[in-house]
Amino acid sequence: MVLITDGIFNEGSNPLYSDAKLHSPLYTIAQGDTTRKKDIFFQNILHNKIAYLGDKFPVQVDISAYNCSGSVTKITLEAINSNETRKLNEESITINDNTFFTSKTFLIDATQSGVARYRVRLSPVSGEFNNINNYKEFFVEILDARQKVLLLANAPHPDLGALKSIITENKNYEVDIAYMNDFNGNIGKYNLVILHNLPSENSDITGILIKMKQSGVPAIFIVGMQTSLPRFNQSQEVISIAGNSRNNEEIQAEFNPGFNQFTTSEYLKNKLKIFPPLQTPFGEYKVQGTSSVYLFQNIKKIKTNYPLIAFGEQNGVKTAVITGEGIWKWRLFDFLQNQNYDLVSELINKTILLTTIKTDKRKFRTSTSKNVYKDNEKVLFDAQLYNDNYEMINDPDVKLVIKDDAGKEYRYTFSKTQNYYTLNADLFAQGAYSYVSSVVSNGKELVAAGKFHVESLQLEQFDLTARHSLLKSLAEKYNGTMMYPSHLGVLRDSLLNNVNIKPVLYESKSTKPIINLKWLFFLLMGLLTLEWFLRRFYGNY
Known part of the structure; x- marks a missing residue:
């Protein structure tokens, strides 16, 4: 070789x-x-692929230089979008050796959700052989994971402080506390509303619920001694309670082994049974429709089929109901037992997470396999189309238009695979791209859009020796x-x-069925015919 x-x-x-x-x-x-040429370049750039909106994330830049001793360069960090290039940081670097290496770390504010494009540049030094490797771009996906939660209550209650403490342990949650009689805010700006002891005899929340439904805001009802049960039954379709809120009952929690919408640690399952009892209105509890029960009520050491925590969904918006007040006691008990609040936090946070997850009801969806590609990676798409029964189909053709920063368009048609669509758009040059896919289904045009970025490797430019x-x-x-x-x-x-290198002889054998030898067939037929003729001629027949 x-x-x-x-x-x-x-x-x-x-x-x-x-x-x-x-x-x-x-x-x-x-x-x-x-020969080592005079050159400065980026050896490596280390950064998170994902950051969260509002956070600061680090970027480590490794810089090398050869034969540049005594020179000074500037490293500049820039943020790039379609409209402008914004300088984020700049530092001077003095090169004090002909074989030089240093690392610089920058903290970047994640100020806007989406795929953020950044560039680091080194100013060239006099006599530098190669300037192409003096800049490098990188991409970070900024996720907006922040959730705004409203704790809307009938009256002050220790549960409110406990719930706020639990929820705000996650820095991506913001919590507001308000009371129904004083609330006049915009309910649509919240990702979740927790209704504590609402509706009550004094507070009708019909108007609030209408606005929540219009905005698609999920709700968690916490039923307590101030809850109006008739109004509560009219406000949601998860649980119905036939009883009187003037009479209360103490209940403890019992895990439902048939619940599978999220996992629960074995430690929490075992400890739930000894948590202090909650207060709940006395009555008969029934689960409505297809609602699922997470925890059952345990009354006086007897497991019942009454729900303590249950979940329901209507038109893609989830609702949860907790049929008891006194969560603050659970939190205190958790700390006394374990010197932390981990168990109650797990229970409440998973309840909130399941309630706030929105079901994607779009009938047409298109996505790329990733948001950021290298310029030697093929850009892959898939698309799904659903009929009115939400069955996946792929009868009509799906078109795709990709547009680059300069406005140039690339047009494609998806391939049909089983009951969905796929597309290999091949390689793209460095830059930001947007795409729009479209399909006509039942006489209606459905459209899906998105973005992806391509980063240049430039691997051949970083080491020329x-x-x-x-x-x-x-x-x-x-x-x-x-x-x-x-x-x-x-x-x-x-x-x-080289005596060890000798010709290689290959021997192969092949066999053919005799029936394929047509000449032999005709030879035999000829001999048989000749025999027949001779016998006939000499009178042997």
Whole structure:
């Protein structure tokens, strides 16, 4: 085997440390220049692929320089969008050695959700051989995971403080506390409303519920001694209670082993049974429709089929009901038992998470396999189309238009695979791209849109110094020799005179059914015909 290369590798591990399992000697032909040119470049950039809106995230930039001792360069960090390039940071770097390395760390504010594009640049120094590797771009996906929660109560209650403390342990949650008689805010700006002891005899929440339904805001009802049960039954379709809120009952929690919408730790399952009792109105509790029960009520050590926590869904919006007040006692008990609030936090946070997850009811969806691609990766799409019964179909054609920063359009048609759609759009150059897919179903045009980014590797520009020592070591490892292009004649003679290199003879055998030999068939037929003729002629028949 003959390998002609400069010995520079820019992806994967050092080839010297891998076992190629060659069955012949390896001869390397050394190309390129081993002289270190005057150059500064980015050795590496380390950053999170995902950050959260409102957070700060670090970026580590590794910088190398050769033969630049005494020079000064500036490193600049910039944020790039379609409208502007904004400088985020800038520092001067003094290069004090001809073989120089340093690392710089920057903190970036995640100020806008989506895929953020950043660039780091090094100002060139006098006499620098290669300026192409003086800049590098990277991408970070900024997720807006913040949730605004409203604790709307009939009156002050220790549960409110306990719930706020539990919820705000997660920095992505913001909690407001308000009382029904004083509330006049915009209910649509919240991702979740927790209704404590509402509706009550004094507070009708019909108007609030109408606005929540219009905005698609989910709700968690906490039923207590101030809850008006008739109004409560009219306000949701998860649980119905036939009883009187003037009479209360103490209940404890019993885990429902048939519940599978989220997982619960075994420790919490066991500890739930000894948590302090909650107060709930006395009455008969029934689960409505297809609602699912997470916890049952345990009354006086007897497990019942009355729900303590249950979930329902209507038109893609979820509702949860907790049929008891006194969660603050659970939180105190958790701390006394475990010196932390982890168990109650797990229970409440998973209840909130399940309630706030929205079911995607779109009939047409398109997505890319990832949001950021390298310029040597193919951009892949998939699409799903649903009929009125939400069955996946792929009868009509789906069109896709991709547009780059300059406004150039690329048009495609999806392939149909089983009951969905796929598309391999191949490679794209570095830049930001938007896409719009469309399909006509039942006479209506459905549209889905999105964005993706492509980052340039530029791997060949970061190391331009040939590694002939690596080629020499590789050749020796596999019983060969390293040579220069001027010695190709020597290589030819060496290969021709190598006694270990011999011609390879291959023997193959093939068989054919005799029925395929047509000439033999006609020969036999001819002989039989001749025999018949001769017998006939000489009177043997």
